[in-house]
Amino acid sequence: MSERQRLVILGGGFAGVNVAKQVLKMGRGNEEVMLISANEYHTFTPWLYEIAAESADEHERGEKRMMAKSADIPLKIIDERIKVRLGVVTGLEIDHKQVVLADGHTVHYDVLVIALGSETAYFGIPGLRENSLALKSTYEAVAIRQKLAVLVERVKRGDAATINIVLGGAGPSGVELAAELATMAQGLVRRGVIGRNSLKITLVDGAERVLNMMAPKVSRKAEHRLRVLGIEVVLGARINEVRSGEVLVKDGAGMKALPSDCTIWMGGVQPTSTLKSFGLPKDQRGRLLVDDKFEVQGSDSIFALGDAAVYVDEVTKQSLPQTAQAAENAAPFVARNVLLALRRRQLKPYKFVKKWPYSIAIGGSFGILGYGNLTLGGWVGYVIRRLADLRYFFRLLPFAVAVKFWWRGVLEYRKND
Ligand SMILES: Cc1cc2nc3c(=O)[nH]c(=O)nc-3n(C[C@H](O)[C@H](O)[C@H](O)COP(=O)(O)OP(=O)(O)OC[C@H]3O[C@@H](n4cnc5c(N)ncnc54)[C@H](O)[C@@H]3O)c2cc1C
Numbered sequence: 001m002s003e004r005q006r007l008v009i010l011g012g013g014f015a016g017v018n019v020a021k022q023v024l025k026m027g028r029g030n031e032e033v034m035l036i037s038a039n040e041y042h043t044f045t046p047w048l049y050e051i052a053a054e055s056a057d058e059h060e061r062g063e064k065r066m067m068a069k070s071a072d073i074p075l076k077i078i079d080e081r082i083k084v085r086l087g088v089v090t091g092l093e094i095d096h097k098q099v100v101l102a103d104g105h106t107v108h109y110d111v112l113v114i115a116l117g118s119e120t121a122y123f124g125i126p127g128l129r130e131n132s133l134a135l136k137s138t139y140e141a142v143a144i145r146q147k148l149a150v151l152v153e154r155v156k157r158g159d160a161a162t163i164n165i166v167l168g169g170a171g172p173s174g175v176e177l178a179a180e181l182a183t184m185a186q187g188l189v190r191r192g193v194i195g196r197n198s199l200k201i202t203l204v205d206g207a208e209r210v211l212n213m214m215a216p217k218v219s220r221k222a223e224h225r226l227r228v229l230g231i232e233v234v235l236g237a238r239i240n241e242v243r244s245g246e247v248l249v250k251d252g253a254g255m256k257a258l259p260s261d262c263t264i265w266m267g268g269v270q271p272t273s274t275l276k277s278f279g280l281p282k283d284q285r286g287r288l289l290v291d292d293k294f295e296v297q298g299s300d301s302i303f304a305l306g307d308a309a310v311y312v313d314e315v316t317k318q319s320l321p322q323t324a325q326a327a328e329n330a331a332p333f334v335a336r337n338v339l340l341a342l343r344r345r346q347l348k349p350y351k352f353v354k355k356w357p358y359s360i361a362i363g364g365s366f367g368i369l370g371y372g373n374l375t376l377g378g379w380v381g382y383v384i385r386r387l388a389d390l391r392y393f394f395r396l397l398p399f400a401v402a403v404k405f406w407w408r409g410v411l412e413y414r415k416n417d
Contacts, residue, residue: 004032005342008099008109010089012037012075014045015115015306015327015334020082021396022335031342034083036099036107041072042396043138045324046389049173049361050413051141053180055187070409072138078396089116092278094299111301111341113334114278114288118307118322121270127242132168132265135177147262148181155194163199166247166260168239169267170205171213172360175222177266178203179363182229183417201231202258204249205267206238211360213321218360218370221377225362234258239267269322271308283310293347294334301341305330313352325356328392359385364417386410 007023009016012035020033048071075084085107091100098106120134133144154160167178178201185199203226205212209219210226210233226233237251242265246257271286281289281297287310289297294311296302305311306327312319320326330350337347357371359381367381389409393402 004030005110006032006034006108007111007113007338007342008107009033009035009113009115010099011115011117011306011308012039012042012084013115013117013306013327014324015117015308015331016113017042017075017078017396018328018331019113019115019305019334019338021079022332023338024079024081026335027339031339032083033081034085034107035075036085036087036089036101037075038086038088040075040084040086041138042075042078044071044073045136047071047409047413048135048138048141049177049180050409051138052135052144052177053184054145055184055415070412071141073397073405077401089274090277094279094302111338112303113338114296114302114304114308115306115327116272116274116308118269119272120265121268122265123268125239125241128239128265131242131244132263134265135173136269144262144264151261152188152194155198161198163261164259165199165201165262165264166258167201167203167264167266168205168247169265170203170207170210170233170235171266172211174203174205174266175210175226176361177264178231179226179229179361182231183363202234203231204234204237204239204247204258206236208236210235214358214370215373215375217373218368218375221368221375222360222362225366225377229363269307275308285310292349293337294330294350295337295347303334303338305334311350316352316354318352318354321356323356325358329353359388361385
């Protein structure tokens with residue numbers, strides 16, 4: 001390999017930072033690793049619901065301010081050997097092996113990894129984008145928290161009797177957020193900030209069960225827990241339109257309007273729109289098609305992974321899930337192939353993982369842990385979930401930084417429960 005070949009990674013999310021870390025771990029020390037990211041943080045999305053649902057009580061605002069940043073890991077502390085280039089990617093000139101940035105600069109690469117992630121998908125539902133909040137970033141988590149604080153204040157002052165929150169999408173993040181908001185509401189009632197029936201949460205999904213992609217047993221446990229927390233679960237109902245103050249849902253019985261002071265949309269993601277301009281093969285949803293080496297089909301030395309890409313296993317015809325876990329799992333394989341590509345050696349195929357362990361936090365210290373048909377609910381599930389977070393930080397950060405970051409999160413988020 002010639003000296004200082006340059007690997008350029010687009011995106012500082014789960015996929016991007018983990019490939020960078022692994023390349024440095026497995027490489028010979030003469031690879032240049034540049035990471036181009038629109039922001040200077042790697043957002044640990046599994047903690048976003050905690051920020052969105054931090055107690056919407058005015059008195060606690062000051063003390064909780066630091067929490068707003070608690071899910072953002074500064075890219076510069078991950079590994080000082082990673083050259084972080086802040087910038088928004090707007091294009092790709094494949095023939096010249098260069099990336100185009102919004103500021104007009106271009107960046108040359110020898111090998112490229114595309115890990116630009118996804119954005120909220122609104123599926124053309126009228127009024128949804130304009131009249132709802134989403135949860136893909138710390139900024140959006142804080143926006144939800146602030147909106148709820150204003151609504152709580154109104155009830156406290158006697159300007160409104162109730163707060164109606166409608167959440168669209170009962171996938172893992174929708175379930176986690178709904179449950180955490182319910183726990184937050186219980187805290188407000190306990191402290192006498194609002195009355196017992198002042199805050200109502202409705203979780204809507206077009207599927208017949210919550211966590212539709214998981215085993216039916218998990219869905220049943222989760223739905224039971226949500227109802228215990230006082231959440232109204234509306235299933236088999238599609239959001240048809242969102243207006244200011246109401247959400248129109250359609251089920252077998254027809255259309256009905258749900259009053260909503262705060263509509264939160266957690267119903268789906270699509271690959272980041274930047275990919276549209278890249279002259280690379282994509283599936284119907286706009287995700288980059290990668291082969292079993294994680295190379296974009298038909299390309300040379302361009303890899304893609306995470307939410308921006310789709311890998312379909314030849315044998316099972318299953319695709320990798322769009323999760324942080326799947327991105328983290330693929331990262332060492334991609335890193336190995338990146339190093340082989342830099343050395344002009346033959347790439348290795350990925351070994352498809354059929355079953356993934358998962359854990360979902362459902363309000364307070366309750367979690368569901370699952371692997372295939374095995375499930376475990378309760379505080380053990382919650383504790384294991386927190387330990388899985390710690391494991392992730394250990395992989396990414398220096399030991400002391402990992403412990404500090406995790407412990408700060410645990411202490412802060414305990415106050416939510
Ligand atoms: C609220 C929430 C909770 C979640 N909880 C879990 C969980 O508990 N477990 C789990 O496994 N998964 C979870 N996920 C899913 C997980 O976050 C994603 O699957 C994961 O982030 C995908 O990683 P990625 O690197 O592909 O994309 P991302 O992590 O989204 O990273 C993409 C990066 O690219 C940057 N970027 C995008 N466009 C540009 C551009 N044009 N120029 C420069 N930079 C750009 C973005 O700013 C971002 O930093 C959750 C998601 C959400 C929203």
